[in-house]
Amino acid sequence: MASLVEMRNIVKIYSNGVVANNGVDFQIEKGEIHAIVGENGAGKTTLMKILYGSEQPTSGEILINGESVVFKSPLDAMKKGVGMVHQNFMQVPSFTAAENVVLGHEPSKGIGLDKKKAIEATKELSEQYGLYVEPTAITESINVGMRQRIEILKILYLGVEILIFDEPTAVLTPQETKDLFKAVRVLIEKGKTIVFITHKLREVTEISDRVTVMRNGKIMGTLKTADATREGLARMMVGREVFLDIHKKPVKRGQKVMSVKDLSFVSETGHTMLRDLSFNLYASEILGVAGVEGNGQTELVEVLTGLREPASGSAVVDEKIVTGKTPREVRQAGVAHIPEDRLSNGLSVSASIDDNLIVDRFFKPPFKKGLVIDQQVVENNGKELIKEFGILTPSGELPVSSLSGGNMQKVVVAREFSSNPKILIAAQPTRGIDVGATEFIRDQLVKKRTDGTAVLLISADLSEVMSLSDRIITMFEGEITGVFPDASKVGEEELGCYMLGVKRQTAEEMEALL
């Protein structure tokens, strides 16, 4: 019997010459949950874009139920039952949930709209698939989990049979992820078929029936999830042994390089996001900040890097106060910053890779020559860093937007690391990027620390904090709830208790350790 979907010998060459898919054969069986894993830039998103009609293959064939199809647009694909649940929600913020669900295919009554019917249809679908949404809620005011459910309902409303998820859990909290997986299982029960792209091997083993590994635009293999191991999959993805555990040399920590004293921050809306934070950073030490997202970590980073002014307190580097200074002044004091949101704060995606690599230094020689920037120096600088940090691109003159997520992050890391900082503040340095780039960035962080840089690491990935850090502090509701001088001697559950505010060390206990 023919597979539900069969993609035959798919080749996709983008107009800039990048070969994203190179002869891919891929099958999806009815009723399965099929995971696709691979490094960023491996071609999995491209393959799925071809399947749901947003990209057209350079050559190759798609068969659905044995019948050859050509998709010129996502609408064509939806007519044949293939739909995409976008990672960036395709929703109009001021519309209600129901209006977004039926957008483009609104039920009508004469020349007017049938708003009641839209709400009913949303409710009905929502109940049928256990995807709870409030039909009349305004989209911009609801949480991410519900917005994702709207996205799913949208394509179900159009009668889609095959749902493609692009990294659906990247934006979700652990609880929302659980809910999503529950919903996915209901969808399967109701006869739908699911493909999902992910970076998280844990999710592959948790939810999928089969898994396909892609690398360099090719499929490395498809196997039953039951027969797969995380280490085995990781090896297939990058083609070599991946050290999921970090090996780092013990180094004696050096001098105190930054001291943060009684730092507080109040948001525009009057919420106290940071409350009397005090701690020190030392050379040759990674200080990890563990905490559930939204407990002040973002604000801490923004205050320390000059993006926001503290309400009170200060951070001192070299006996100079750096808080309340401009980001450039903070950088001049030797602080480098890997921002948590590389797309909006870390990079100018429409500017070239070369230019992105000098934005923190173009005003200094050798980049600045007289009144202008020396393009030759900029180009050489780009060439060097692209090579050193293994940024996959044919040229530094291309815009950053032409890179995959992992390579974009490498551009940020290359810039920040090459500024030879005394202090490196790394916020979510490996979020949403592939295993290869993650491993590379983690290695670089450890190397920087061994070479004498003080590193402040903020990450939502607890295992990252635990495996990289020398010392760990936990944050809860804008306060430090615990400090652990030896990261290797504290367990996950223990940290969890402090992160959730269940346990708390006293000020006296912490004082000497901070």
Next chain:
Amino acid sequence: MNFNLVLQGIFSALFIASVLRISTALVLPALGGLITDLAGSINISLEGTMLVSAFTGVIVSGFSHNVWLGVLGGILSGILFSALLAYFHLYLGTNIILAGTALNILASGGTVFLLFMLTGDKGSSSTLASGVVPTVNIPFIQDIPFLGTVLSGHNIFVYGAFLLTFLINKLLYNTKFGVHLRAVGEDPVAATSVGINARRTKFMAILISGFLASLGGLNLSMAYLSSFQRDMTAGRGFIALAAVYLGGRKPWGTVLAAILFGIADALSNQLGTLNIPSQLVQAIPYAITILALVVNGIRTRSQLIEQTKRFQERELSRANTEEQK
């Protein structure tokens, strides 16, 4: 004396009627501005479109001796003129502000040039006997004191403006096209992803704005006055855009804002009888515009803060209840 006369003038039925008449030339283009703003490609050549239509209406009716041909010509010229903008912006990729500005300048110079070619006069078309649209006396209502003076006896554009406000409101919120238009304006990527043709939707929006602006222009040259005057729109196309924002980007709000500007305009006519420099009086509508925009800006900001607060409180309480579960 004089001052009392002014006060009497302001609180009279005639004054209110004049406000309605004057506002029409703002309400119509403001609705056009609103539609394009909601569609995400704001038509800043409303001013030029009005001017072109005002001119065409007068010329066509003057030479054909038919008022309705004039109106038709004015409308068509306005739609065509805005189609130019849509074509430049949507098909050739020109920045809409640049294209709109260019068209405004073209309209200002072009109408004077053609006026001179056709009538030999560079300032006005008064040598040409052009038509004026009829006024409507509403039965019964016209006999009611005060109300009759306020509501009855206006030209058809005045009534058309209010009917159109109603229709545009319906169009925007109760038809597929309206929903698609707002979706395209707010999030073109989301709209496109469900098969809405963003370019076609914007094109239609700009054409509709051209239609509305053309009525505004015709109202000036074939109703309010009976001739075309050089640059007779006098910035109304821009004030109309201000009304869109002051009105909170909603149809009735926009109309109310346009009427507010109309009041200022009418007021400056009334105050003209006082012994104040006419330039100062004429500046009143613009001063009110700026003032209104400042007030509106402050209000929106505080609303935004208020909204964020409420949203956060709701999220917090939701998180709390979830925790309790």
